[in-house]
Amino acid sequence: MAVVIDGAEIARRVKERVASGVAELEKEKGVKACLSVILVGDDPASISYVTGKEKALAEAGMADRSVRLPADVSQEELLALIAELNEDDSVHGILVQLPLPGHIDSRKVIMAIKPEKDVDGFHPVNLGNMVIGSRSFLPCTPHGVIKLLREMEIPTDGADVVIVGRSNIVGKPLSILLSRRDYNSTVTLCHTGTRNLADITRRADILIAAVGRPGFITADMVKPGAVIIDVGTTRVPSTATKSGWKLKGDVDFDNVAPKCSYITPVPGGVGPMTICSLMRNTLLAAKRAIYTL
Ligand code: NAP
Numbered sequence: 001m002a003v004v005i006d007g008a009e010i011a012r013r014v015k016e017r018v019a020s021g022v023a024e025l026e027k028e029k030g031v032k033a034c035l036s037v038i039l040v041g042d043d044p045a046s047i048s049y050v051t052g053k054e055k056a057l058a059e060a061g062m063a064d065r066s067v068r069l070p071a072d073v074s075q076e077e078l079l080a081l082i083a084e085l086n087e088d089d090s091v092h093g094i095l096v097q098l099p100l101p102g103h104i105d106s107r108k109v110i111m112a113i114k115p116e117k118d119v120d121g122f123h124p125v126n127l128g129n130m131v132i133g134s135r136s137f138l139p140c141t142p143h144g145v146i147k148l149l150r151e152m153e154i155p156t157d158g159a160d161v162v163i164v165g166r167s168n169i170v171g172k173p174l175s176i177l178l179s180r181r182d183y184n185s186t187v188t189l190c191h192t193g194t195r196n197l198a199d200i201t202r203r204a205d206i207l208i209a210a211v212g213r214p215g216f217i218t219a220d221m222v223k224p225g226a227v228i229i230d231v232g233t234t235r236v237p238s239t240a241t242k243s244g245w246k247l248k249g250d251v252d253f254d255n256v257a258p259k260c261s262y263i264t265p266v267p268g269g270v271g272p273m274t275i276c277s278l279m280r281n282t283l284l285a286a287k288r289a290i291y292t293l
Contacts (some may be wrong), residue, residue, distance in 0.1 A: 002228070002263045003152075010151045011272035015262045018279045025286060026061070033203065033286035034063035035093040035278075036085050037117065040078065040104070041071030045235060046097045053095070056275045062282060065091050075104045080110050082229070086114045092286040093119035095278065098169075119281035124171065131176055137281045142174035144273030145208065146228055152264060154206070154227055161185040162201050165193075165216070167211030170231055174208065184238065197221070209250035219255040228256055229265040231270050247271075 017282035022033050035057055039050045048227040050066070055066045067081065078096075085091050094117045100106050101211055115125035129136035149156055157287075161178050165171040166189050201207055201221040209217045210231035222228065232250030240246065249266030263285050264270055 002257045002260045004257070005148060005152055005262055005264045005269060007148060007264055007269040008272045009016075010148060011276045012255050013054065013151075014147065014273075014276040015060060015191050015279060018276070018283050021287075022061045022235075026288070029290050031290055032061070032063040033093075033283050034065055034091050035095065035282045036065040036067060036091050037122055038067050038069065038078070038081065038094070038096045040069045040097070040100055042075055046099075052275055053278060054231045056279055057282075060265075060279045060283075062279070063090070071101050073104075075108065077081050078104060078109060082109065082112045086112075086117060088229070091117070092289055093117055093282040096132060105181065117285060118277060119285055121281065127168075127173065129175055131174060133180055133182075135286070136275070139169055139173045139233060140172050140277035141210075141270065141274045142177050143229065143280075144276040145174060146177060147277065148229070148264065148270065148273050149206070149227075152262060156206070157184040159185045159205040160203055161187045161206045161208065162190060162204035163187065163208045163210065164190045164201065165198070165212070165231070166191045166212065171208075174210070179256070181208040184204040211248060211250045214248035215250070217251040217256060219252065219259050222245065222256050224259055226259075228260045229270065230264050230266050233266060233271060 003038055008046060026032050037053050038052055039046060054066055066288060094101055094113050096109050098106055107122050110122045113123055113138045115123045118126050119137055121137040126136040132136060136174055143206045145238055163175050175187045175189040190200060198221045202223050204223060204226055206227045208229040214234045214236055228251055230249035230251040233247050235245040236248045238246040248266045
């Protein structure tokens with residue numbers, strides 16, 4: 001049976017380190033690291049992500065300048081708010097919760113955030129710097145996955161890594177990060193155009209699923225002893241919870257776990273690490289603004 005990676009516990013430890021960094025900065029410079037999370041509309045999943053981020057901000061002792069806007073807010077109003085926050089020296093990080101309503105162009109919105117406040121790491125300047133290994137904010141979920149591997153002392157050097165899913169926020173940046181010299185993996189990035197997917201996933205020392213299809217990775221797709229990282233989080237109906245839904249990962253956990261060496265659960269695996277990376281990036285943004293490192 002695999003070791004189940006306790007992402008929540010690892011995240012708790014990382015958050016403690018971030019919280020002491022926040023306290024230190026406040027003591028030395030009198031400045032509280034501050035994040036502004038902008039939520040547009042009332043999509044239940046987005047509300048729950050934003051609530052989780054606000055809770056983490058409070059736990060880390062950071063200032064919270066979150067803003068909630070109605071679903072029919074115009075793109076111009078949203079861009080004006082971002083411009084205002086860009087110029088506000090007391091705000092160090094800005095995050096716009098995605099997805100945005102259809103009448104708003106997400107790319108324009110991401111481009112409007114100053115790269116030095118883009119703590120989500122989605123701005124092309126940050127993504128470009130990540131590619132060439134220059135200073136940037138790393139996107140939170142890919143960074144969270146790498147942090148999990150590091151904290152569990154799972155070697156990436158020379159490992160065959162297979163990632164299923166090539167989104168701009170998870171699979172693609174993670175493939176670039178892991179293939180950088182500092183992590184030194186050989187990465188294969190799979191998607192709907194991939195032929196013989198199971199043949200490829202079975203070669204993986206580390207298999208990362210970011211597909212958004214519950215139970216997609218089955219036991220026959222996994223090499224014995226592989227490390228399995230499940231990024232997927234899909235809400236499925238459940239009679240066992242008060243909310244009427246529960247989160248399911250992309251991996252058929254019950255059948256895959258007996259076969260692999262390490263596995264992340266859903267929930268309690270990658271999710272908490274994503275929030276940690278956001279806190280870490282916000283502290284970093286505050287320090288860079290103050291010390292102009
Ligand atoms: P996404 O934009 O939804 O894209 C899904 C990816 O999976 C696409 O690249 C798609 O390929 C690929 N895919 C879909 N069906 C496939 C199939 N049958 N075979 C091979 N590839 C297939 O991805 P995302 O935004 O990265 O989200 C993925 C999952 O991660 C979701 O469940 C999301 O909720 C979760 N997530 C979790 C966190 C966290 O913090 N835990 C953070 C972000 C996302 P094509 O490109 O060819 O369409």
